Amino acid sequence: MRWGAIACAAALWLLGLAALAPRPAAAQGAGNDIVIKRMGFAERGRNLALTTSFTEIFDREAFEKISSGFPTTVVVRLYLYRKARADAPVSFVLVQLEVVYDLWDEVYVVRSRGPLGQKQVRTRSRAEAVRALSELDQMPIASLDDIPIGPHHFVAMVVELNPVSEELLAEMRRWLSRPAGETSLDSSSSFFGSFVSVFVNPKLEQADRTLRIRSQPFYRAPR
Amino acid sequence: MGAARLVAAAIATCAALHLVGGAGTAAAQPAGEVPVGELPRDPFGPLIVIEAIEVVGNTWTAEQHIRRALPVRPGQTLRAGDDRLRAARFKVLALGYFRDVDLRMRKGSTRGHVILTVRVVERGTVVLNRLFFGNTLVTPWWAGLDLTERNFFGTGVGVGGAFVVAGKGEAAGAGDQHAYQLRIEDSTLFGSALGAHVSGYYADASEPYRVAGLTDDGAAANFAAFDYRRAGGRAGLTLNLAPLSRLTALARFERVHADLPEAPTRTLSDGRSVPIDLLLDDGDSRVATVGMLFERDTRPDPILPFAGDHTLVLAEGGASPIGSSYDFATLLVRHERWWTVGPGHVVSLHMTGGAVVGDAPLFEHLHVGDINRMVSPRALGLVVSTTPPFDLLGTGSDEITYGELAGLVEGQYAYRLFRSKRGVYGGDLFVGAGLWSLTTTRDLGVDTPSFPVDLLLDAGLRLDTEIGIFELSLANALGRVPL
Numbered sequence: 080m081r082w083g084a085i086a087c088a089a090a091l092w093l094l095g096l097a098a099l100a101p102r103p104a105a106a107q108g109a110g111n112d113i114v115i116k117r118m119g120f121a122e123r124g125r126n127l128a129l130t131t132s133f134t135e136i137f138d139r140e141a142f143e144k145i146s147s148g149f150p151t152t153v154v155v156r157l158y159l160y161r162k163a164r165a166d167a168p169v170s171f172v173l174v175q176l177e178v179v180y181d182l183w184d185e186v187y188v189v190r191s192r193g194p195l196g197q198k199q200v201r202t203r204s205r206a207e208a209v210r211a212l213s214e215l216d217q218m219p220i221a222s223l224d225d226i227p228i229g230p231h232h233f234v235a236m237v238v239e240l241n242p243v244s245e246e247l248l249a250e251m252r253r254w255l256s257r258p259a260g261e262t263s264l265d266s267s268s269s270f271f272g273s274f275v276s277v278f279v280n281p282k283l284e285q286a287d288r289t290l291r292i293r294s295q296p297f298y299r300a301p302r
Numbered sequence: 303m304g305a306a307r308l309v310a311a312a313i314a315t316c317a318a319l320h321l322v323g324g325a326g327t328a329a330a331q332p333a334g335e336v337p338v339g340e341l342p343r344d345p346f347g348p349l350i351v352i353e354a355i356e357v358v359g360n361t362w363t364a365e366q367h368i369r370r371a372l373p374v375r376p377g378q379t380l381r382a383g384d385d386r387l388r389a390a391r392f393k394v395l396a397l398g399y400f401r402d403v404d405l406r407m408r409k410g411s412t413r414g415h416v417i418l419t420v421r422v423v424e425r426g427t428v429v430l431n432r433l434f435f436g437n438t439l440v441t442p443w444w445a446g447l448d449l450t451e452r453n454f455f456g457t458g459v460g461v462g463g464a465f466v467v468a469g470k471g472e473a474a475g476a477g478d479q480h481a482y483q484l485r486i487e488d489s490t491l492f493g494s495a496l497g498a499h500v501s502g503y504y505a506d507a508s509e510p511y512r513v514a515g516l517t518d519d520g521a522a523a524n525f526a527a528f529d530y531r532r533a534g535g536r537a538g539l540t541l542n543l544a545p546l547s548r549l550t551a552l553a554r555f556e557r558v559h560a561d562l563p564e565a566p567t568r569t570l571s572d573g574r575s576v577p578i579d580l581l582l583d584d585g586d587s588r589v590a591t592v593g594m595l596f597e598r599d600t601r602p603d604p605i606l607p608f609a610g611d612h613t614l615v616l617a618e619g620g621a622s623p624i625g626s627s628y629d630f631a632t633l634l635v636r637h638e639r640w641w642t643v644g645p646g647h648v649v650s651l652h653m654t655g656g657a658v659v660g661d662a663p664l665f666e667h668l669h670v671g672d673i674n675r676m677v678s679p680r681a682l683g684l685v686v687s688t689t690p691p692f693d694l695l696g697t698g699s700d701e702i703t704y705g706e707l708a709g710l711v712e713g714q715y716a717y718r719l720f721r722s723k724r725g726v727y728g729g730d731l732f733v734g735a736g737l738w739s740l741t742t743t744r745d746l747g748v749d750t751p752s753f754p755v756d757l758l759l760d761a762g763l764r765l766d767t768e769i770g771i772f773e774l775s776l777a778n779a780l781g782r783v784p785l
Binding site: 243 | 545
């Protein structure tokens, strides 16, 4: 009798779950889409060099915030993959681009750090500063020794605008933890023992904006 | 390389694999990987002097709370690219009072001086923490809720309350039950690293205890009930050791009045009668305790966790020198950890343990619902169910309702169903399985297994939405229906 009731309850519960679960396809999107983009590849010395841009990381709001006087950071992670062995990258490169507006000199100070070392430029044009933050020109991304002639490769790129460290994210959401003075191990007072918790819940992202970009396939030709 | 770095590296690798769209297993860590938190942060840009800080948009929240949260102060000299300025927006958001925070600078009165403007958009800060409701074999209904206003009249003080009312139970001698709690909390006293909270509690309970029947039969006819009342309060002083760790010193005092039946007994299936210890002093008694609570929570997202850990350790003791009628000590420990093992795949380990020594009052003993969430948990301290746990492994785990030693080890797997920026932010499907045990050091007068280990199974859906968090889980549903 008890097991029959349990089976009925479980079946009803599964039906409810199926009905309530949002459609993944419909809910996907917003920041998770992968964009295919044509990038420039060239052999420079003993390295493979990449040229590309990602100005779309700056929407109107982000564009204007550059002049706020506070720093703006773009972090670019570049992964080179061999197409037939896409389970592990051949190489990885991290590029960090930052800008801060000097209110008194009315100039944008742009700093880039990556495989080419550290570089700092100053410009009076906001558009030029944005370009410097969203373009990679002849950026070495891998040694040619690691890229055999013939097989297809591609580059996967994750671009984040003002990324937030996990520690800071955890701090921002700490208020979601149980109220002070909750001292029981009782599962009903644990965070997910609760059937429901209702509050105004603004979304806090790991970055202001994230782009996921993939290049066209390419291969090295014999010389 | 630190564990945090490894986890972050794994996340970055998973992100890359997600881009690839391949179904490969975990890849080797890409050479040169650096998590965001460990990127070199040497400040750059012009030297500036903070001349003044302006706060706008706060119609409700006191300005001083916002100023205290900022990592910079007027008069400070720093580079415009300093980390403290990067973190400023998030430190204000961390208060939990605002929907959005925007920071700007403008020229000050002299060259190099700047004026900071903090523009906040306030939001509702009332949180419905819990809903209590259900129906079991012994309680026809119970209902209640737990609410907190986190920013009471803009003071930054949290004021919360909870109540539970349960209908008259079916067990012999049972009555209505109700419990109330009022909490006041200031997480940063005068902007310092110290926090404080006080809470009051009142309960009028009707506690069921088994007088007959087999251990797997939770029917009301097998139970009688006795009444007791609790009234008291708890106070705590919290030291924020680090942004993600806190240590709380606790003190509690309660008055208890119990109307115990004379010589209560349980009739066993072989016809023998054995005495029952109801674990309370008849008439008036007091519970006075002091304790320490340590908590560390490094989860970047505590709603749909994918990394980090959460640790709770509580040690509490009561003794006659501090006015307690009961000499006892309790130790409760919980540790949980989450790992992202692939794009959209998270595994987690949850460990809980508890021990009670000495002459603890009834409600300080470990209840089966504390450790096995397939059983109705106590609602604000009230027992609303007599349904025993499922003895899935046949170890006799359904014999013990209150114990002195308990443990749970559970593994969970969560699948990221979707993520979105609006409305329903995200949803995870999860399944979990674990082993739990509750044992007693008391002589119950019946043969009890010394260390019964049984199975915990759960599965469900977690949703993070604009209006809060929701969970539909099998275990939670089982604890709310009369089975």
